[in-house]
Amino acid sequence: MQNNLNRFITIICIAFLTVAGIIYFSRVTDRRDDDYKYAPFFSEDTDYDVLFFGTSHVIYGIYPMNLWEQFGMTSYNFGGHGNSLAVSYWQFKNAIRYHKPKIAVIDVCGAYRDNNEMIYAFEQAHISLDAFPLTPTKIKGIREVFPKREEQLELMFPFSSYHARWNELNGNAYLAPFVREETTKEKGAESAAGIAGGYEEALVSRDESWGEHTVSMDYIERFVEDCRTEGIEPVLIFLPDPAGKEAKLGANSVYSIAEEYNVPYINFTYEEALVDPETDFFDPDAHLNMLGAGKITEYLGNFLTENYAVGDKREDPAYSSWNQAAGAFRELLLSRAAEQQELSSLLSMLYSPYYTGELYIGRDYELSELEKKVISRLEEKLVIHRITNMDQYGNEGFLDLKDPEGEVLLRVDGF
16 A cells, blocks of 8 residues: 555656656747747736737837827737738637737738748747647647647647757756746837838739638638627738738738628728838838838827727826836837937937937038938927037037937937
8 A cells, every 4th residue: 555655656756847847948948039029918917908910010010119108008019920810810819818908900911811821931830829828729729720730739839849959058048947038128019220112012903802712811700700709899900011912912802801890991001191111111021110110000099099998098007017118118219229320220210209309410411312201201200400510519410319308318429
């Protein structure tokens, strides 16, 4: 009897140590990108007004911290690099198990695609899904979207995909499970400076569409239906994609879905003068810079506050952590501004509720055509001072970033 008890205790101890070891070494070898992006979502005690889903266009195109600073709206950005609409849908299904928002917004980029596959690479699914604990919902989504058995196992048990990292590890990696990692200050978004330009825009009329109903469109419909089942208001959007003809045709097909389900749909392709391909993207892949994203985010903020009961929480003590987060986000933006070496890139950062700019340049300083165009889009965000004698400042020009009260937060020169 005693031997059986000892054997039972030994088995339990071995099982416990095995599970603990797997969890520990999973944390050691994990690349932690998903933790960086999503940990603040899970740790938040307050409710979210809005959750955003979609591809990297959403990551770079919608800033939750701007929505807070301008409208007192709480939100989180679930955009994922290379997400298919199938993956975005299952992100939504998993996310609402932890925080149920008032509104859920999905970008329909990729509506023309007639499959579940990640747009670029399967590996990117880890960042979108690894942060969610293994639950029946997560398992169901993985099995539905990824038919290959090895991919299913890899996403259910990420340790299997990271175990080959041993040769990359250093001493600090072994402490990772016990150390609180730095996490995003942008509530899932990624802000970017710089201007790409040079887009050869694909012109698609409002009457043209993809023509065929696709698997991706099925997921858009399921998103709307499940939102309503859960008491969440669904909103469909299509963020600007200047050169993407297929994407635009697919987006136009979504008008019929929006009409059938009586759901709001904002196709930014046809919101004239809102985004300029010459100034509002930072790379060739149609990712918005801070100028373009600032305008898109402000537009969405106005739309959501005008059409839904989203109260301003900036003065609510229960949401004081969001004001602290806004301060951290502003410091992040200032540190990034200090790194800019080109005036056009610096100017692209100015469409922000966190500061305004005052540019001091000599009377003979010649602005480039690109700089002039960016300045024309900044409206009241920038004041220009032409100085007769810049020698007193010791340089050709500088830009002061000021808070709403007029205090100088940062002076940037050397451009």
